[in-house]
Amino acid sequence: MKPQAIVFDLDGTLVDTEPVGYRSWQLAARELNYPLPEGFVDSIIGQNAKLIRQRLHEVSPEGMDPEAYFDKARETYHRLLHTEPVPLKPGAEGILRWLAGLGIPLAVCTSTNRYEAEHKLGSNGLLDYFEGLVCGDEVEHGKPHPEPFLKAAELLGMPPEGCIAIEDSPNGLRAAHAAGMRVILIPDLAHIVEEVEALCWQRVDHLDAARACLWRELEQWQDADEASSAR
Missing domain, CATH: 1.10.150 (DNA polymerase; domain 1)
Known part of the structure; x- marks a missing residue:
C-alpha cells in the first residue's frame, strides 16, 4: 500500500x-x-x-x-x-521538515507520558509537525501491544497498513508490526535479537538513511501513479 x-x-x-x-x-x-x-x-x-x-x-x-x-x-x-537540553537525534528536524513539506501526516507514538513528551518535542520546536500524539499514560495496553500504534493511525484517519512506523526498540517494533504497519528500525541502545529484527521492513543506522528509504518508496509510488495516468 x-x-x-x-x-x-x-x-x-x-x-x-x-x-x-x-x-x-x-x-x-x-x-x-x-x-x-x-x-x-x-x-x-x-x-x-x-x-x-x-x-x-x-x-x-x-x-x-x-x-x-x-x-x-x-x-x-x-x-x-x-x-539539561533535550538532545535531538541527528537528522530529526530534517526528516520532519521534509515530510511536512510533502504534506504527509505525521504522528508520535511514545511510551512517555504526555507531559514529558510535549516537553521533549516542544523544547526542540518539533511539536507542531505532528497531527497526532499518542502517549504511554493514555493507553490501556502499552508497547509491545499494538494499541498505541492503532490509536495513532486512528488519530491520523489512516489505515494502519498505510502507515510506516519508525522505531528503535524491540518493544516498539513488535507493537507497530502487530498493528499492521511497516517498520523502519533504527537500533539505539536496546539489543535486538534476530527473530525480532526480522519483523522490520527496513533496518537502517540513522534518520538520514530512513529518509532515503522513504524517498525511494514514495518515488516508486509516484512513478506508478504517473504510469497509470498515462494509460
Whole structure:
C-alpha cells in the first residue's frame, strides 16, 4: 500500500534520551544502595511506566523496594530532563521538515507520558509537525501491544497498513508490526535479537538513511501513479 502517514517513536528515535534514562536508573540505584538488576534497563526500553513498574517488581532481589527505586529513578529522570537540553537525534528536524513539506501526516507514538513528551518535542520546536500524539499514560495496553500504534493511525484517519512506523526498540517494533504497519528500525541502545529484527521492513543506522528509504518508496509510488495516468 502507498505510504499515507508516518508514525515516529520518540525516545531513542527523534530525541537522544535513552542514555538519560539509563543514567537515571544508575544514579537512583547508587543513591539507594541497590544493585541495578542485570538486563533490566534493556528489557524496559520502549515501555510505559505501568509496564516498567511491573517488570521492576519481577526482577527486584530480596531487600529491594521496587516502588522506592521506581520513584527515585523517575524523579532523577525528570530532574535531568528539565535541567539539561533535550538532545535531538541527528537528522530529526530534517526528516520532519521534509515530510511536512510533502504534506504527509505525521504522528508520535511514545511510551512517555504526555507531559514529558510535549516537553521533549516542544523544547526542540518539533511539536507542531505532528497531527497526532499518542502517549504511554493514555493507553490501556502499552508497547509491545499494538494499541498505541492503532490509536495513532486512528488519530491520523489512516489505515494502519498505510502507515510506516519508525522505531528503535524491540518493544516498539513488535507493537507497530502487530498493528499492521511497516517498520523502519533504527537500533539505539536496546539489543535486538534476530527473530525480532526480522519483523522490520527496513533496518537502517540513522534518520538520514530512513529518509532515503522513504524517498525511494514514495518515488516508486509516484512513478506508478504517473504510469497509470498515462494509460
